[in-house]
Amino acid sequence: MSDSKPELYEPAIETLSREEIQSLQLKRLKWQLKRCYENSAFYQEKFDKAGVKPDDVRSISDITKFPAVTKQELREEQEKYPPYGRYTVSPPGDWREIHPTTGTTGAQVYNIWAEQDVKNITLWTARTLWNFGVRPGDVIQNAFSYGLWVAGMSSHYAARELGCLVIPTGATPADRQIDYLTSNHATVILATPSFALYLGERLAEKGVSTESLALRVGCFGGEPGASVASTRKKIESGLGIEAFDYYGLAEIGPTCASECPQKNGIHWVEDHVLVELVNPQTMEWCKPDEAGVLVMTHLTKEATPMIRYWTNDVAKLDLEKCACGRTHARSPGGILGRADDMVVYRGAKFYPTQVEKVLRGFKELSDEYRIELSTDEKRSTTICTIVAECLGGDIDQDQLKERVRASLREELQVAPAIRFLEFGTLERTTFKAKRIEDRRKNN
Amino acid sequence: MSDSKPELYEPAIETLSREEIQSLQLKRLKWQLKRCYENSAFYQEKFDKAGVKPDDVRSISDITKFPAVTKQELREEQEKYPPYGRYTVSPPGDWREIHPTTGTTGAQVYNIWAEQDVKNITLWTARTLWNFGVRPGDVIQNAFSYGLWVAGMSSHYAARELGCLVIPTGATPADRQIDYLTSNHATVILATPSFALYLGERLAEKGVSTESLALRVGCFGGEPGASVASTRKKIESGLGIEAFDYYGLAEIGPTCASECPQKNGIHWVEDHVLVELVNPQTMEWCKPDEAGVLVMTHLTKEATPMIRYWTNDVAKLDLEKCACGRTHARSPGGILGRADDMVVYRGAKFYPTQVEKVLRGFKELSDEYRIELSTDEKRSTTICTIVAECLGGDIDQDQLKERVRASLREELQVAPAIRFLEFGTLERTTFKAKRIEDRRKNN
Numbered sequence: 001m002s003d004s005k006p007e008l009y010e011p012a013i014e015t016l017s018r019e020e021i022q023s024l025q026l027k028r029l030k031w032q033l034k035r036c037y038e039n040s041a042f043y044q045e046k047f048d049k050a051g052v053k054p055d056d057v058r059s060i061s062d063i064t065k066f067p068a069v070t071k072q073e074l075r076e077e078q079e080k081y082p083p084y085g086r087y088t089v090s091p092p093g094d095w096r097e098i099h100p101t102t103g104t105t106g107a108q109v110y111n112i113w114a115e116q117d118v119k120n121i122t123l124w125t126a127r128t129l130w131n132f133g134v135r136p137g138d139v140i141q142n143a144f145s146y147g148l149w150v151a152g153m154s155s156h157y158a159a160r161e162l163g164c165l166v167i168p169t170g171a172t173p174a175d176r177q178i179d180y181l182t183s184n185h186a187t188v189i190l191a192t193p194s195f196a197l198y199l200g201e202r203l204a205e206k207g208v209s210t211e212s213l214a215l216r217v218g219c220f221g222g223e224p225g226a227s228v229a230s231t232r233k234k235i236e237s238g239l240g241i242e243a244f245d246y247y248g249l250a251e252i253g254p255t256c257a258s259e260c261p262q263k264n265g266i267h268w269v270e271d272h273v274l275v276e277l278v279n280p281q282t283m284e285w286c287k288p289d290e291a292g293v294l295v296m297t298h299l300t301k302e303a304t305p306m307i308r309y310w311t312n313d314v315a316k317l318d319l320e321k322c323a324c325g326r327t328h329a330r331s332p333g334g335i336l337g338r339a340d341d342m343v344v345y346r347g348a349k350f351y352p353t354q355v356e357k358v359l360r361g362f363k364e365l366s367d368e369y370r371i372e373l374s375t376d377e378k379r380s381t382t383i384c385t386i387v388a389e390c391l392g393g394d395i396d397q398d399q400l401k402e403r404v405r406a407s408l409r410e411e412l413q414v415a416p417a418i419r420f421l422e423f424g425t426l427e428r429t430t431f432k433a434k435r436i437e438d439r440r441k442n443n
Numbered sequence: 444m445s446d447s448k449p450e451l452y453e454p455a456i457e458t459l460s461r462e463e464i465q466s467l468q469l470k471r472l473k474w475q476l477k478r479c480y481e482n483s484a485f486y487q488e489k490f491d492k493a494g495v496k497p498d499d500v501r502s503i504s505d506i507t508k509f510p511a512v513t514k515q516e517l518r519e520e521q522e523k524y525p526p527y528g529r530y531t532v533s534p535p536g537d538w539r540e541i542h543p544t545t546g547t548t549g550a551q552v553y554n555i556w557a558e559q560d561v562k563n564i565t566l567w568t569a570r571t572l573w574n575f576g577v578r579p580g581d582v583i584q585n586a587f588s589y590g591l592w593v594a595g596m597s598s599h600y601a602a603r604e605l606g607c608l609v610i611p612t613g614a615t616p617a618d619r620q621i622d623y624l625t626s627n628h629a630t631v632i633l634a635t636p637s638f639a640l641y642l643g644e645r646l647a648e649k650g651v652s653t654e655s656l657a658l659r660v661g662c663f664g665g666e667p668g669a670s671v672a673s674t675r676k677k678i679e680s681g682l683g684i685e686a687f688d689y690y691g692l693a694e695i696g697p698t699c700a701s702e703c704p705q706k707n708g709i710h711w712v713e714d715h716v717l718v719e720l721v722n723p724q725t726m727e728w729c730k731p732d733e734a735g736v737l738v739m740t741h742l743t744k745e746a747t748p749m750i751r752y753w754t755n756d757v758a759k760l761d762l763e764k765c766a767c768g769r770t771h772a773r774s775p776g777g778i779l780g781r782a783d784d785m786v787v788y789r790g791a792k793f794y795p796t797q798v799e800k801v802l803r804g805f806k807e808l809s810d811e812y813r814i815e816l817s818t819d820e821k822r823s824t825t826i827c828t829i830v831a832e833c834l835g836g837d838i839d840q841d842q843l844k845e846r847v848r849a850s851l852r853e854e855l856q857v858a859p860a861i862r863f864l865e866f867g868t869l870e871r872t873t874f875k876a877k878r879i880e881d882r883r884k885n886n
Contacts, residue, residue, distance in 0.1 A: 082626065083626045092608070095608040097603075098610045112608070146596075147590075147611040147614070148610075159539075165538040171614075184553070
């Protein structure tokens with residue numbers, strides 16, 4: 001944990017009291033609900049069906065009266081009213097960029113950024129990079145994919161806003177990325193945590209010392225990882241940097257939550273997004289320290305605003321002022337997993353990030369792993385096997401297995417089976433790693 | 444040829460008289476030479492060695508006293524003084540983006556855009572798109588690669604500047620591009636001419652009628668092609684659009700020349716770039732209507748300005764006012780070829796674009812071709828063979844060969860051999876097509 005107290009990028013906004021934040025959010029929420037109701041048949045129908053009107057909102061908690069929006073609903077809406085559905089709210093002349101979801105779980109959903117949306121996203125991403133310690137004059141190697149994906153473009157805009165120099169490497173392969181790192185003296189790298197781990201592996205294999213690099217800061221998003229202490233440590237030592245986690249999603253926007261130097265959670269951009277944490281069983285707001293599903297409402301988004309978007313991402317939420325001086329709510333431990341990535345095994349519930357945390361504490365194991373779910377044919381029950389890679393060398397695998405199992409039991413409250421593979425067997429991903437392999441019969 | 448007289452984007456700049464253009468250029472040239480001499484050891488050494496000083500320039504033609512800069516020279520300079528050589532002129536704090544050359548012919552050369560360079564490039568690319576008929580509200584599918592390459596980013600910025608909506612598809616594969624074209628009703632497409640031809644082929648194979656698309660305008664760059672009448676016709680009918688050619692190169696910038704609705708050449712952005720046409724044998728300025736090598740000088744570029752950059756690209760230059768109302772000089776027929784792509788065969792000299800022009804006039808042939816150079820072992824002379832693809836069907840290949848050979852002889856003043864392949868044999872390129880295959884012994 002760092003003791004430094006850096007100056008803030010927008011102190012007036014970032015240190016508002018909880019009451020001031022809620023007052024700002026309420027004002028913007030009323031504006032947003034009103035324009036959605038008046039300009040979007042999609043929202044009008046939803047609100048009418050639920051028997052709610054924008055005027056019903058008198059405090060932030062009144063948002064719970066409004067119906068949530070799911071990704072499946074957006075898909076069906078866009079299929080029925082192609083191409084963008086009826087939830088575009090600003091006039092088409094204001095639209096500037098289309099950024100679809102990646103489509104990994106079904107048909108893509110199109111999201112649109114209006115001119116003002118591009119400006120807001122640029123500013124809040126600049127704020128994020130600043131909070132990571134990025135400063136004017138930094139040389140930023142941007143290894144986020146450019147184009148359709150939100151991460152590449154938004155951080156490129158933000159870097160320019162901050163007065164940095166960008167090497168827009170995008171989806172350039174790892175070895176060429178390393179050439180750029182060494183030749184152009186990048187001080188900051190932006191990438192997915194999976195790709196950062198792979199870059200670290202390749203650097204070691206090529207015998208490039210991190211001492212020879214100018215890298216100082218790493219900004220990692222696109223999938224959970226950098227918030228997991230053991231993963232962060234591996235990334236940091238692999239690249240010789242201080243690593244920061246940030247979170248975004250195409251439907252809401254890039255970098256809507258990010259770590260501060262305290263690294264005790266990801267702070268939400270509460271002036272632009274209203275964050276709720278909902279218990280998926282009771283559909284009520286979570287109690288303090290309870291993990292739940294993030295539900296987000298756009299407070300400033302103009303083109304395709306989301307009202308109570310059900311992200312399916314699981315986190316906790318802490319409203320206490322942070323030691324960094326910022327008052328914006330934060331999610332300790334970052335994103336804990338996907339609601340549908342939750343593994344239910346012998347009564348225990350856990351997420352891939354928890355497995356990751358344990359495995360990355362073992363220096364005998366590589367950074368790759370899978371959680372394999374299969375069917376025990378005799379008992380018709382689920383078998384959960386953690387598949388990991390041994391780095392080789394003189395290792396007593398049975399003894400290692402026992403130590404890993406003990407650590408897993410402590411973290412997960414249940415002991416899955418363990419299978420070791422040789423180093424390099426599991427497929428490396430440069431984008432979003434898929435951790436769960438569900439081979440169960442009824443699946 | 445179109446009779447329309449659209450309003451100009453920056454009429455005050457685009458309709459200056461020749462004297463006014465030269466006066467503006469002279470003022471900017473003096474500023475540029477002075478700052479290069481004072482801030483760049485690279486230019487200082489070059490100018491001193493040539494015995495010239497910025498003050499020696501009293502008219503535009505005095506630029507010829509200054510030494511040219513070659514790509515090889517930039518490579519050696521960057522190797523000797525890594526990473527950027529000593530020809531950066533603005534302070535590093537002003538730098539915003541690095542765009543290397545593609546490195547197809549050797550080590551990459553890094554080019555830097557300062558904040559003001561990004562602004563200028565954005566504005567002159569917006570001017571270019573406007574001249575193609577792109578207007579606010581257009582939906583632009585940008586199939587230029589994003590990131591390191593100059594074309595993707597600059598046209599993205601320009602589209603936003605104009606108030607258009609961009610689908611930043613970048614390097615997305617052809618069939619997904621077609622999905623976006625059909626789903627999102629793009630009215631404008633940006634791509635290389637090779638990729639545009641391929642998209643047209645795929646549309647036909649998939650049975651998608653161009654009538655069903657909203658496409659109206661195509662902007663093609665990255666390689667010559669759209670200026671070749673027969674290629675333009677194929678692209679236009681394949682995609683159901685009006686096609687425009689534009690030209691840029693990483694060292695100078697994207698879109699520094701582009702067609703107007705008259706399509707009688709590519710107009711240069713003469714307020715930002717000083718264009719000379721040099722006879723590579725005599726090293727003197729070309730006579731009117733003589734083809735020569737384009738030599739370019741940055742008039743406004745701040746970060747890595749080029750003084751007399753030897754592009755190796757061959758063109759003609761016409762200073763007459765165009766029927767479109769613009770006075771900026773234009774190169775009729777666009778870029779004719781690379782100086783080192785010039786084929787010398789039995790005393791005749793020709794460029795791949797001339798072969799392309801002939802082949803694309805035959806509907807029995809596909810869009811792909813190669814110019815194969817080999818050695819006649821007995822005579823130790825060069826054999827030049829044009830390799831093309833027959834589309835199949837009931838064709839008398841011998842008779843077709845004779846007709847193609849006659850047309851080639853007329854265009855090239857020499858008759859190369861011809862070999863036909865089956866459709867689909869030659870590799871399709873989505874980036875820059877390589878047309879010459881040199882298999883000669885001494886090569």
